[in-house]
Amino acid sequence: MSDGETARSIEEAGGVMRFAADKPLRLDSGARIEGLEVAYRTYGRLNEAKSNAVLICHALTLDQHVAGRHPTTGKPGWWSLVVGPGLPIDTDRYFVICSNVVGGCQGTTGPASIDPATGEPYGLSFPMVTIADMVRAQAMLVEALDIEQLFAVVGGSMGGMQVLQWAADYPERLYAAVSIASAARHSAQNIAFHEVGRQAVMADPDWRGGGYARAGVRPEKGLAVARMAAHITYLSEAALQRKFGRELQRDGLSWGFDADFQVESYLRHQGASFVDRFDANSYLYITRAMDYFDLAAQHGGVLAEAFRRARDVRFCAFSFTSDWLYPTSESRQVVQALNAAGARASFVEIVSDKGHDAFLLDEPVLHAALAGFLRSAGQVRGLS
Amino acid sequence: MTQREDFREIARLVRPGSRVLDVGCGEGELLELLGTEKTVDGRGLEISAEGVSACLARGLAVVQGDADSDLDYFPTRAFDYAVLSQTLPQVRNPRHVLSELLRIADRAIVSLPNFGHWRVRLDLLLSGKMPVTHSLPQPWWATGNIHLCTVRDFTGLCDDLGLTIEACAALAEDGPARPMDPKHWLENWRAASALFLLTRGGQPPVVAAPAPAAKADLFG
Numbered sequence: 001m002s003d004g005e006t007a008r009s010i011e012e013a014g015g016v017m018r019f020a021a022d023k024p025l026r027l028d029s030g031a032r033i034e035g036l037e038v039a040y041r042t043y044g045r046l047n048e049a050k051s052n053a054v055l056i057c058h059a060l061t062l063d064q065h066v067a068g069r070h071p072t073t074g075k076p077g078w079w080s081l082v083v084g085p086g087l088p089i090d091t092d093r094y095f096v097i098c099s100n101v102v103g104g105c106q107g108t109t110g111p112a113s114i115d116p117a118t119g120e121p122y123g124l125s126f127p128m129v130t131i132a133d134m135v136r137a138q139a140m141l142v143e144a145l146d147i148e149q150l151f152a153v154v155g156g157s158m159g160g161m162q163v164l165q166w167a168a169d170y171p172e173r174l175y176a177a178v179s180i181a182s183a184a185r186h187s188a189q190n191i192a193f194h195e196v197g198r199q200a201v202m203a204d205p206d207w208r209g210g211g212y213a214r215a216g217v218r219p220e221k222g223l224a225v226a227r228m229a230a231h232i233t234y235l236s237e238a239a240l241q242r243k244f245g246r247e248l249q250r251d252g253l254s255w256g257f258d259a260d261f262q263v264e265s266y267l268r269h270q271g272a273s274f275v276d277r278f279d280a281n282s283y284l285y286i287t288r289a290m291d292y293f294d295l296a297a298q299h300g301g302v303l304a305e306a307f308r309r310a311r312d313v314r315f316c317a318f319s320f321t322s323d324w325l326y327p328t329s330e331s332r333q334v335v336q337a338l339n340a341a342g343a344r345a346s347f348v349e350i351v352s353d354k355g356h357d358a359f360l361l362d363e364p365v366l367h368a369a370l371a372g373f374l375r376s377a378g379q380v381r382g383l384s
Numbered sequence: 385m386t387q388r389e390d391f392r393e394i395a396r397l398v399r400p401g402s403r404v405l406d407v408g409c410g411e412g413e414l415l416e417l418l419g420t421e422k423t424v425d426g427r428g429l430e431i432s433a434e435g436v437s438a439c440l441a442r443g444l445a446v447v448q449g450d451a452d453s454d455l456d457y458f459p460t461r462a463f464d465y466a467v468l469s470q471t472l473p474q475v476r477n478p479r480h481v482l483s484e485l486l487r488i489a490d491r492a493i494v495s496l497p498n499f500g501h502w503r504v505r506l507d508l509l510l511s512g513k514m515p516v517t518h519s520l521p522q523p524w525w526a527t528g529n530i531h532l533c534t535v536r537d538f539t540g541l542c543d544d545l546g547l548t549i550e551a552c553a554a555l556a557e558d559g560p561a562r563p564m565d566p567k568h569w570l571e572n573w574r575a576a577s578a579l580f581l582l583t584r585g586g587q588p589p590v591v592a593a594p595a596p597a598a599k600a601d602l603f604g
Binding site: 365 | 427433434436437438439440441442443444445446447448449457458459462
């Protein structure tokens, strides 16, 4: 992206949507969250017919700041290559909404929020949430914004899971759906990596059984290790090798356990910067929500049944050749189920050696295909 | 790219409003043509990411995949027509692909270059090299065709699989298509390229397609 493009301002708004206690979020577990707060950002302008809204669903550790500048880190939004004027999700054409997921830690009610019943942070007394609960909270927000039908719901990774859940639960409330580098269920390997992360957090003495906020401490070491392990899964072997190889931090080995290799230093940095912006309990809750996700199981074990009502949704799925976290075979299963359900499904596997994180990076084929898919769907929908 | 001569014939053949799967749909020219002229509910299967990407920009629903392995995942009798335009010689297992087409759809429309055409035979006979003709434009080392066949070979495979040839046309490089008897020995010399409308033998299609268009052409 050129500087000229970055300089073009995006009409940005948002805030926190507060739901009255008589409008609780009903969770899959049977619990309810009263006084739900949903933090969100919008980009672009809603047209008069309210037909140009695009909901973006964020991944595990991301947030509602897709474009513009992040207020706390000062960095560009996490999808500023994709969302903006003239970009694939064109804020000159679409009204983009992104909200922090329930259970998150960027303003939406989560384990770090204050429990109105006790006046203390929830900690582990926060109820378990699921991907369907996240989607239900988003649907409440969209309704509160007075939008009857979204033009599109778009998301990568965990965001893609939410897209699939949207199609299953609210097919009449979306016109198009885009799921990128995602899956309809968590595999054993996915669950295994998450369990390593959770155990690292819980093994930190400062976790204090989840009650660290009351003690005024944070399980930073545990959360950093969790992030380091997870970060490896977001990259391909080829990408790591290209970026770092066996390059050393300084001349010669330390003959000790300092970060001799650049890859070690990089991971330590990833871990350290992550703990500044993320809550450890949120990490436990959201990874659990992903592990519990199994869209077929919600529909008698038949994935096609999940999409039975979504036949009119224009679907597009993307995967990356080097993504071993959510490999192409997972996206293919989704597409096969969509075909079996008679839905309008498209699918592209993009050649990339950047691993799972490719969906956040400069991938021209993805960007061109996404732009083409949305523009042509917009034409059918009557968007100018 | 100029429109391939078989697309016009396929468009004539397909009944309005039907469900069509185009296998090996490329950049989606045929699906777009069928969408605008016959208001079909079209889907595509295409092996290249670039092709699928171009289809997405045209608003088509296309899945990236391989005819040899990915037809298996389409539900049985989900389409009125499955189209395989000039792609059969490029698949690894033509016999499997052909029978899959007629599992997925009630009718298959298959077009293919005829290796029995007189010019192909003459070319090979006189030059001793793999023929390069209008229907087979690429040299042997560049072509994707790995299973070339003659019209007689193809009708033999249809017999083998118990398929019925409902109609057949010869496609010429200039001028309109003409109906032909695919089993006539002369046609195996005359047709540069051939188009077949196939159904499963014995059982008539259960899902009734809309009545034929008023102005029926070749296959009316």
